[in-house]
Amino acid sequence: MSGGVDSSVAAYLLKKAGFDVSGVFMRNWDTRDERGECPSEKDFWDVQSVCRQLQIPLQEVNLVREYWNQVFSVVLNEYAEGRTPNPDLLCNQEIKFGVLLAKIFDESFGNNKEDRVWFATGHYSRLQRVGRRVLLLRGADPRKDQSYYLASVGDEQLERVIFPLGNLCKATHVRQVARDAGLTTANKDESMGVCFVGERRRFADFLAEYIPQIEGDIVTLDGQVVDAQIRYMQQPIKCNMVRNEDSALHKYRVSFERPVYGVAPGQYLVLYDEDVCLGAATISATEHNLGT
Numbered sequence: 164m165s166g167g168v169d170s171s172v173a174a175y176l177l178k179k180a181g182f183d184v185s186g187v188f189m190r191n192w193d194t195r196d197e198r199g200e201c202p203s204e205k206d207f208w209d210v211q212s213v214c215r216q217l218q219i220p221l222q223e224v225n226l227v228r229e230y231w232n233q234v235f236s237v238v239l240n241e242y243a244e245g246r247t248p249n250p251d252l253l254c255n256q257e258i259k260f261g262v263l264l265a266k267i268f269d270e271s272f273g274n275n276k277e278d279r280v281w282f283a284t285g286h287y288s289r290l291q292r293v294g295r296r297v298l299l300l301r302g303a304d305p306r307k308d309q310s311y312y313l314a315s316v317g318d319e320q321l322e323r324v325i326f327p328l329g330n331l332c333k334a335t336h337v338r339q340v341a342r343d344a345g346l347t348t349a350n351k352d353e354s355m356g357v358c359f360v361g362e363r364r365r366f367a368d369f370l371a372e373y374i375p376q377i378e379g380d381i382v383t384l385d386g387q388v389v390d391a392q393i394r395y396m397q398q399p400i401k402c403n404m405v406r407n408e409d410s411a412l413h414k415y416r417v418s419f420e421r422p423v424y425g426v427a428p429g430q431y432l433v434l435y436d437e438d439v440c441l442g443a444a445t446i447s448a449t450e451h452n453l454g455t
Contacts, residue, residue: 164188164213164221166206168341169285171213171348173327175340177283178217186214186221189263191230191254206354212347224266226258233257243374246429249312252443256315259284264320282324288313289329290321291439297321299440304332314433314443399435415444 164170164186178184188210190203207223214221234253241248264282287302288310297318302308331337341349370376380388401420417432426449434441 164210165285165354166209166348166351167285167354168338168346168348168351169287169328169333171209171285171346172337172341172344173283173285174213174217174219175344175346176327178219182281184217184219186210186217186219187263187267188221188223189259190223190225191227191234191258193227209348209351216344216346224263226262229262230254230258233262239370239373241429242370244429247427248429249431251312252315252431255313256320260313260316260320260324264324268323280323283327284324285328286313286326287328287331287333288326289438290324290326297324300329301435301438301440302326302328303330304334307333310435310440311431311433314431314440402434404434 164174166188174184174186188207190207192203211221234250234257237253238248238250260282267282268280286309287304287307289300289302291298291300299310299313299316299321301310328337338349382388400423402417403420404415404417407414407416426446428446428448430446431443432446433443
C-alpha cells in the first residue's frame, strides 16, 4: 500500500471479497526535502489510517538500501553517461516485484509454498493466465493503464500477483468506491513525482546534487539550438523487430512505420500485441535518419 486511493481501494475490494488482507508499506527513500518533510512519512500515515479503517494489520518493510543499490545508483550512472533511464520500470522489476515480493513470500510460506498467499497492488493492469504462462494486459481504463511500467516484470514474478483495479475506471468507479467506503484517501491527489525527488523539486536541481553539471545547449541533428520538453504519454506506434545477428551488443533492431520524436538511449521500448504486453528492452542506440 502506497498511501494513495488506488492501493486503498484494492485492499478494500479484496477484504470485501472475503480475502484475509494484510497491508504492506514499502519504504524506499528517507531523505527530507527542503522543508524538512519526508514525503514518504505522509504516505505512511495515510496507509496507517486506511488500515485502521479496514481493520487489517500493517507491516512496514524498509528497502532503502536495496533501492539505493539496485535502482537509484543505476539511474544515476545512466544519467551520468548521458542516457535517459526510467526508474519506475526498474523499481517494479527489482524492488516491488523483486525484493519485496520475495520477502513477503519467504515470510508467509517458508519452505512450504502453498497456493494461499497472493500479492496485490493498485496498478491499473490486467493479468491473463494461459496454462503456465501469465500474460500482462493493458488496464481497462486507457487513461490510467500502467502495463508500460510493469513490462519488465517477468512471468514468474507475476505468478502469485493480482490487480484488483485492472478492470475498473479510476474517474468513474475507483474514486466513488473510496468515497462510499469512507476511506480517508478518497480525495487524495495523485502523486506525479519520482519518489526520490518529490513533487516540489526540479529534477535537474536534484540531479545536480549527485552529478557534476556540464552546461551546454540542446542542439538538433541539423544544428538548431532548441528548448526541451519531456514526453509524458505516447500513443503506440506500429513497428517491426528483427534479431540483429551482426551485433552482440544490439541484439534486436526495431523500425517504426513513421519517425518517432525524442527516442534516446536508456529509454525503455515496450512491445504490445493489441492489449497483451510482450515485454520491454532498453534502447542502446538510435538511427535518427531511419526513424528507428
